[in-house]
Amino acid sequence: GRPVVAIVGRPNVGKSTLFNKLAGKRIAIVEDKPGVTRDRIYAEGEWLNKHFTMIDTGGIEPDTEDIILSQMRRQAEMAIETGDVILFIVDGKAGITPADREIAQMLRKSKKKVILVCNKIDTHLTPDTVYEFYELGMDELAVISAGQGLGLGDLLDMVIAHF
Ligand code: GDP
Ligand code: MG
Numbered sequence: 001g002r003p004v005v006a007i008v009g010r011p012n013v014g015k016s017t018l019f020n021k022l023a024g025k026r027i028a029i030v031e032d033k034p035g036v037t038r039d040r041i042y043a044e045g046e047w048l049n050k051h052f053t054m055i056d057t058g059g060i061e062p063d064t065e066d067i068i069l070s071q072m073r074r075q076a077e078m079a080i081e082t083g084d085v086i087l088f089i090v091d092g093k094a095g096i097t098p099a100d101r102e103i104a105q106m107l108r109k110s111k112k113k114v115i116l117v118c119n120k121i122d123t124h125l126t127p128d129t130v131y132e133f134y135e136l137g138m139d140e141l142a143v144i145s146a147g148q149g150l151g152l153g154d155l156l157d158m159v160i161a162h163f
Contacts, residue, residue: 006083
């Protein structure tokens with residue numbers, strides 16, 4: 001089947017924003033899975049003629065304030081199980097949080113291909129908070145603003161290089 005790109009990260013880092021942005025613009029959606037179309041948890045995507053399935057593992061979050069660590073762990077497990085490439089989203093402006101460390105530890109153990117995505121960098125200046133994320137030990141790091149649509153092409157180039 002098609003390679004799977006799984007999006008994971010603690011609540012409120014911008015997973016859904018990124019997912020919707022990629023599905024809505026940069027990627028032509030071929031189909032939504034029946035039954036979950038409204039949640040947009042799955043989308044079929046394409047970039048430079050490479051086709052893949054994208055999953056927002058946080059897409060089923062009922063309300064971000066309800067999310068507890070155990071639920072986040074389940075989402076990370078889902079990403080590890082299903083993803084060929086994992087996009088680990090963090091808030092690049094906020095810096096590392098304990099929840100980020102928890103997810104990072106699970107991903108490192110998994111030996112999966114992980115791209116750490118520092119989101120919410122809305123300007124072309126990269127703040128120092130971004131550099132501290134190298135300490136999480138991920139293979140690759142991308143800097144984006146899902147909200148402003150910055151860095152998405154470069155991120156997709158990094159993703160499809162793994163297929
Ligand atoms: P999720 O819980 O990880 O799915 O995060 P959401 O996509 O729901 O976004 C959480 C909040 O962050 C929302 O208020 C978004 O508008 C905001 N957000 C997402 N991406 C960006 C970004 O690139 N820049 C800024 N400034 N805010 C963002
Ligand atoms: Mg979400």
